[in-house]
Amino acid sequence: MRPAFVLAIAVLLFSSFLGAQSGEIRGTVTDSEGKASAFVNIQLSETQQGVSSDVNGSFVFTEIKAGTYTLIASYIGYKTLTQKVEVEADKVLNLSLELFENAETLKEIVIKGYVTQNERIASIGKMAARQMDLPMSFQTLDRQTLESQQALTMQDVLMNTNGVYVMGATGGYQEEIAGRGFPFSSSNTFKNGTRFVNSMLPELSSLERVEILKGGAALLFGNVAPGGVLNLVTKKPKFGFGGEVGLRVGSFGLLKPSFDVYRGIGKGEKVAFRLNGTYQTANSFRQYVNSERVYINPSLLFKLSKKTELLLEGDYLDDRRTPDFGAGIINYEVIPDYPRDRFLGVKWGYVDSKQSAAAATLSHRFNDKWKLNLSSSYRDTEQEVFGTTRPNQGTLIKADGLWTRNIQRNASTDNYFIVQGDINGSFNTGQISHQLLLGFDTDHFVQQTQQYAQLNGYDTVNIFENLPSDSRNDIPTLKKGNFSDNPTSRYGVFIQDLITLSTKFKVLAGIRYSSQKLESNVTTAEGQVTTTPSPREGAFSPRLGIVFQPNSNQSAFVSYSNSFSFNTGVDIEGKALPPSIIDQYEVGIKNELFKGRASANITLYQIYNDKLAQNSLVNGNTYTYIKELAGAVRSQGVEVDFSARVTSNLIIIAGYSFNETKYVKSNTYVEGSLLRYNPNHTANASIQYEVSEGTLKGLNLGFVSAYIGTRFAGRSTRVQVANDAYRITEISDYFQFDATAGYNFSKFALRAKLANLFNVLSYNVHDDNSVNPIAPRNFSASLTWKF
Template identity: 40%
Template sequence: MGHAYLSKKSLRLGAFVLLLSSFNFSPAVAQDFALASENIATGSVKGIVRSTDGNPVGFVNVFIKGTNKGAVSSEDGKFHIKNLKEGEYTLVATFIGLEAQEIRIAVTTNETSSVEFTLPKSSQQLNEVMVTATRSKNKTPVTVGKIAIAPLDLPQSVTIVNSQVIADQQASKLSEVIRNVNGVSLGTTRGTTSETFFARGYNLGANNIMKNGARVNTGAIPEASTLEKVEVLKGSAALLYGNVSGGAVINMVTKQPKFEYGGEVSLRAGSYNLWKPIADVYGPISKNLAFRVIGTYESAESYRKSVESKRLYVNPSLLYKLGAKTEILVQGDYLKADLTPDFGIGSLDGRIPTSISRSSYFNTPWAYNEMEQRTTSVNINHKLSNAWKLSVMGSNQTFDRDYFSTERIQANAKGDWGRKLTRSKTAEDYYTGQVNLTGSFNTGAIEHKLLVGTDAERYLNTSNAFNIASLGKGGVYDTINLLNPTKFVARTDEPLATNTTRTEAPTYRFGAYVQDLIEISEKFKVLAGLRWSYQKTVAAKTYDVATDAQTPNPTVTDRYDRAFSPRVGLVYQPVANTALFASYSNNFTPNTGRDVFNQNLAPSIIDQYEVGIKNDFFNDKLSANFTLYRIINNNLAQQAQFLADGVTVNTDTNIKELTGQTTSDGAELDLSGNITQGLNFLAGYSYNFMRYTKTSGLTGSYIEGERLVSNPAHTANATLFYTLQNTALKGLKVGVSGFYTGKRNAGWNNTVGYPEANGLPAGYSRLIPVDGFTTLDVSLGYQIKQFSILGKISNITNELNYYVHENYSVNPIPPRQFVTTVSFRF
């Protein structure tokens, strides 16, 4: 019972934070209550914020000087401050990077005063200010939300990692960016060919990873060094995206064209022969057409012997302004990545062999993983009026992987391992489209921000099976010993692999949704929405490659899933910079893949409850947010360990099983800001307890109360960078980043009756405990005019730990390394 819910200590902490916030703002709340109870007549102020070129400016903080009264301008630049006593006031507008503006106004009882602010820059210049400065995360709308609503108004946790953090940390992989997001952790790196993230206990597969709002393949490690930002919408996003898990949605946002010439060239170099030139060039082609081209090439060896990688990435884009109200953005990117598959040091008798060197390599000398990915998207945004906007997006992504390697390093207690081979060739083809109508309107005194949309997807997975020649008994290529490399003579030849069958598995999805943010009063807002989802999973078709004849499989049929996904949340804002929220959402997750009997899986139903508080302090220079959540999944789908015979180990990630009800409880604390000019920081802590809460209890079922594998109970992050501003060393930058991943389990969750049925002693556990670890990075750099240099020593303490997939891909974390980037901006 002690682990069935959040600990009493965590609950007391949450209650204390909420109570403390209420006490901090009780005078404002009491004043409003007094005004209402005494029925005192009041007036209000309405206005709009524009730039010098006349365009509306959203998310400007506007408040009454000397009071707690204020508002944030909406996307169309409008704001409304209510419940003001009659009198004269000073109205202040603040925007990050600009001096505050003040206007004197008079408020009359039962009337609405009007005012207009004009910020002293054009809309293009203001966009530049937003890029180079750090706006409060609670005031920065996220693309992944599909409508420009400030996170302060959302009953959901949101985190943004901007381009400044990405550049300061010299991040190249998505995992190096995501470690700045508490509650989202890198779980496994199976074969080092891809990265798998977990959030709030849930695996974030392809359905939960987006680029510019469109779903993307996760079979390749995305290029992160050129991103504008990474947005993370924690918890359920089913209303907006349909079949996503309850953990989080990650959206990578690429950089867009600009109507002014500029760019940057840089060279990144580091340990193990890392070389990475990066180029970014942008500017206008004509008055209404702008371009941007970003490209990078990376060549690197590794702390792992015989492991190397080469990556080429190009991201061109065009922005066309068709008049004053319509913009067309065309984006594309191409990624080619060739790397050595590497399953790390493997396992000995089902346990991590810590005596094996971090650099030991056990694959063949010819193993390869060659991947190409192409993405094209078109976004059309049209302003129907100052209050309404229509957005249309279409995208296509193709993914091809050619792979030949050993698999599953699982040696016996003496270190002997019979190496088997896997030869595969896969392709994925995504077509996605969505149409969104957003706008604001009033029904009497109630304000609405409405989103109405629809989306559709067509996904085709093509996989090829091969027959590998010259293998020994049981399909073994050869035998080696992990502890004594000289015990056996290893083979070095690449066997002939013949393509035998091709399997095509299409999936079709469609959804329609409506969401309304209803401002009942200045302090109370309700977010309500409903989605209808449809998915058709077509029975996979298998063809003989030689004859192209289809292999009949009458036992497999098409599956159709339909469901409604509701969402409702309440936001209470006692003052302009504080919000308390509570929300509930329900969604179904169609489970991809098939069971051991080759049938499509039933969907899982997920209920999520979330409460929290968001605060901005010191004129938006510090954001502090706290969240508590509970997520209940009625039947979690996991990769099946064995095939239908219960003996043969399953190596196909598409063969899964429904394992029972799970419950995920957790707490998250986020801190971010720039207290003074030149000082930027991010910090956070998360706790999660995801376990089985209802299973059949029969032999073979999972054990209730057991924590799920790959999920750390605790994670934490902190990063701080400071650039000297007004000294003789102006331009000197120093930084430090620390990341903590707590204890977790690898292997497999235990099942009832497993030890006895397999001749193992009672109490035998399939779980593999993995210790927690902390890595510390330090950075030092200098910028003078257009030149800059930044160096970093990562994992300065040379910490040793492992990312473990099940019990065979045991990959050591990187040791102490050095990397430096030299840049020139023009």
């Protein structure tokens, strides 16, 4: 991205911020005990502007024209406070608001009003700061959106995002997510702020919201890819009594009953619980493919004192399904044209996945300005895959469609334990205010993998024909091969300060130090053990951002951050490779439009890794573990996000992203070639409308669309291989449209969804060139009873 272009855009955007001087409203919100109340929704009814109080209960409205306004403060479980305020030109009105508990609303809570994306506070940011005040890009999808769109998979959720997308679907049992040109590994996916293994499909029925932080997040989380992080936030316990039961059915034999119940325990509202879960069974549009899963999510909340809470959470998912690796791209050139429902694996194949987790979070508020969070989590994941190998893994598919199937089997476990904590606090130095975040984390995980000897030449099939009735269907016995045991220990400490220099300027500055130690222990089938320790490696991750807010409705920012990637292998002298440092630059604006009814944001970014590890070619080296930090990858892009509640009944979410991620320096691949699986263009648009009056009251209609641009599969061409057979293969772009409808009556909700409305055909690609078609047009319906 040319600097002159970025500067021109920045000048154009900043020039739109000039406005008239007005008055200002500042205040704090406390409860009846004098404790600061965070996340309180505060609105000026005449202008429809809204803000949320921060962790200290503070809030501010700037650039308010002189006059009389109605200020409304509301929060779940408290009586709504309404009062008239008088704003004078060039003066600051200071308020102290006190909220009182409302016992009736604790029993049945109905949330009204609308908080825009820029006014929301994302827990993934680890501090109670509005997105408007931060030099980074967030997106939050709440429970209302997930329910109205009837999201079943992350593919459904990400139809509401741009720049973050599903890049592959390994074997049909995983949704590989990427952002800004970089894959989200298990290091980039979180549930309630703790990493989860994303090699299995997550369950969405338990979610309260989905949070996405685009761009660098290494300061907060350490070793994460630079494209961003994803956080799934589950439902929490509530006092009072309530819940729901539901049943969803749909095409391809989908059957999914679910339940959710919460209640306070005993008197005095000191303990509350929540329990939700689901069972799901389904076939597929693919022949012989089926799945079954069980999920349960219990939680307990203890109010240990007026200032201290303890939250205990459990999470268990058992998922078993038929692995389906699709077909390969013939000669890395042609996607074979065969029926969408054709299955080419073995009928007896399976992938069996289990993931269980337990977490404890202790929150303590020292006073109105300082708060401590401590959490500990343990996660255990087991997965076994037994079936055919990926197409073109070892045996290429011939032009006439003949494919010799090989059989693979492997079993893996991932045991993970983390302790993390942070302190949020605020203080002033003169006229300058600080919102400080101090934190640490230390984790240890052990990955163990049992390999089995691959069976080559199990049989031969033709991908252009259905599996013959006499095709081989016996389950072979495979001998155990190498067993690998890979323990990893990490720790990190960080500090971050959001500094308010004035009503118009804020600075976010921070730094993190991370340390990691890896070890590899390989035991052969004959019992020989090879241990390969690596030295402890460390890396610093700074962040610096400047925010300019000329008024309460506009914000502009520039920022720098970096992330890091630990490398395996050694250099030509046998020394361990240092981490690769990845630099990221962003510039953007955030706007509140139409009196707080809409948010419109634009972000430009560049991510650059000029120390990319690649195979060393020095002295004719042919060993892949001897490497050098001599390659470079660059990602550039722009993102536009828009969300609005046009009326009280109509919600719109839309966006567009352009990204180009390519090799700019390499001794292995052609310089200028694009990295695989990443679409240059993504876009999204959704509309949800609910009838609130008349005979059709309770009817809601929706439309969701997403565009995925041209991507590339195959393998990048190698410069050092003469007449290289590898090449990247173009996958055409496509639009997908979904339609939803629902009707709420009494305590019941009836919903229906028609996905892939126009039955478009496209593909998810994974593992070089294994190709799976996306699902054809399909239908689902659900009935829910709330109590």
